[in-house]
Amino acid sequence: MPVIIYATRGATLALQNRLSLEIRTKGRMGMDGAAWPQVRGDLSSTRWGAAAFLNNLEAACTTISRTEWVIRWINIGDAHRLLGDTNIEKGYFDEAAEDWLCALTAFEVARRLAYEDASEIEDVPAKINAVIQKFGAVKQNIERVQIECCDQVEIAAHYLPADGRISSAPAIICISTEEETATTLLGRLLPVVIDRGMSVLVVAHEDVSNSRRGQSDVFLSCCVDYLLTRSDIDAAHIGVYGDGLSATLATDFAASDSRVAAAVCDGGLWNLARMLASVDWLARTADVRDEDMVSARRLQLLRRLRCPVLVVAGGRGIVSASEAMKLLRDGPAAPIDLQLAIPRMITTDAGEVENFVTSDDRIFGWLEHQLVLSSLSNHC
Template identity: 35%
Template sequence: MEGDHWPHGSCDGAGQSLARLRDRASQFFEGLSVAELARETHRHLWISDWLRVSDDYRTLAESAHQNRSAWVAREAWLCSLTALEVVRSLSCPGDVESAGLADEVGISLRGFEAEAGLAIERVKIDCFDQGALAGFFLPALRREASAPTVICLSDEDITLGSMMSRLLPASLCGTMSLLLVDAGNSTVHRSFKPEHRLQYWLDYLEARPDVDARRIAIYGEGEGACHASRLALSDRRIAAAVCDGGLLTPVMRRASLRWMTGVGQAIPDGASTGLLPPSRRLPCPLLMVVGSRSMIWEQDALDLQAGYRQTGADCSVVVPNNVRHPLGEVENFIAVDDFVFEWLDSKLGSARQLDPVTYL
């Protein structure tokens, strides 16, 4: 990554600089190799470079604010967030360079919120004697009388702050609002099933005049992908779902059984789990993202898709080009997020229909 050749340090306020930066970040991920990631000096150099990119855009945003160039400042804050998410993708526990990453993300989010005139609403729902739910509502920047809305579910490993800073730049080119909630953490009593908690959020969205209740989708990452499947199965108000299609639950049950009994072997990377497909099918269009996002294997997703397609159901699969290395997995989140929102737009809006299987 040669700093002089990277498009940072300027913004026109029309979104072109953000698009260029996201394109270059995507190219950066596509060019990574396992051998390069294994070299700590390379990884730390990349982290430092991307932190510098973020700092440059942050400085530009602050300068644009002083000059009352709100559109330039807004785009610069989004560029800063994008660079910080690249840093997060490259970072490992204990990295000194990225120790203050959460604070940096918070500064950029607050800066964007102030410049965009866009209220990132902190929402709290009282579930009577069951406790309370909390989340964030991000209204569509390109307003309609009532906009399609995506409920985005995080989990313990994918924080709301990380999801917000990653999805916000990807979603702004469309007309969708986002409701970000933590599928696991709430004060609601644990006996209350996750899908029942999520139905409270559906009720909340239906009551908002700026939400099109006929176009509400659900998108889950990590364990949230499992919760998203359960909600889509149990509530027909969901118009589209990005989730695990119900595959994760039997995987978790089998892993738990292996742990309790000590019987069975680990499943090799990329192999099918040999599971029977879920007995119930989602009544809405389904997209499965293979890999760490939804914790499902490619072959399992393709097998489930084949069953769906035999009945004429709408089921798509996207297979990211992830790079594995000893410390984990690096995903080209730019390409994956862009595809997910393009797919959602094709189901909730007027975008073109996509191929049933996509390899990124």
């Protein structure tokens, strides 16, 4: 049966006080003359704190401005980053890697809070890139690879191998939103994919998308071809995750390439919306719509998919929650495993903010269940 996944609530006002304490400066000064914010906790507690803060964001912004929270989360990220550097000097490699993952989580919170005002976070992308490089040099090698496609076109991508628990691991092709680089997406996903037994290939939306219909499918198939050349990949367990508008690219790719074993996508809803808009425009019948016809079209698009599917809906995504519920209603008529995830969205005076921590945990928990557990059972 399809399962609806909701993001959890449960933030408490005490979290604001905890965060305020964590960013108070110590008496000791850094080499640049700036006081170091106080840092506590490991990755799990940092991510818990970030999720709880985002859930309670509306209340948090009543006492402290959103801009001030952006600055504070950047400070928290800087503190974790510097602590990781200190632990490296002491030879504490695992601790340093965890500190850097905490830093990436904090920087992503700052990015989410900043919205469209890039001036608030103009130096954050460089910090994220620096932390990724440090993490890759110490914990798990992160390769910058070039994937050859048709017409001598190459796609630049980041490749993070699995942690080595098994000789050949599942892999996820992750496509960024249209607004983000592959590096930015990798920085957000590193803390959530680490230790899940999956390899990750991260590509940018602008490198994959193309005005010619079907071209993105060719590019993504080249990504699968590349993965299959690697001895550390389980060829039977390759998934795709499309973030934002890339969810429709993931749908088209999963429908066209039988090698895709699981897909986080839009379930065909974006193409359905465009098709209905064209029909309405041509027929001038926007006010009258045959719901049975729409349901049949929805099911027709869904039947193109031959692997388990997770549709992420609501908030700032391209799929509305109402349309996703209709898809879920029609899902039993299609021979696939269809599930729905609705991220927790927090409304502030400056707009909506998604709780990306709980959303990413659920998405990659679902991928782990679909791919890693199945892969491990095949190796037993």
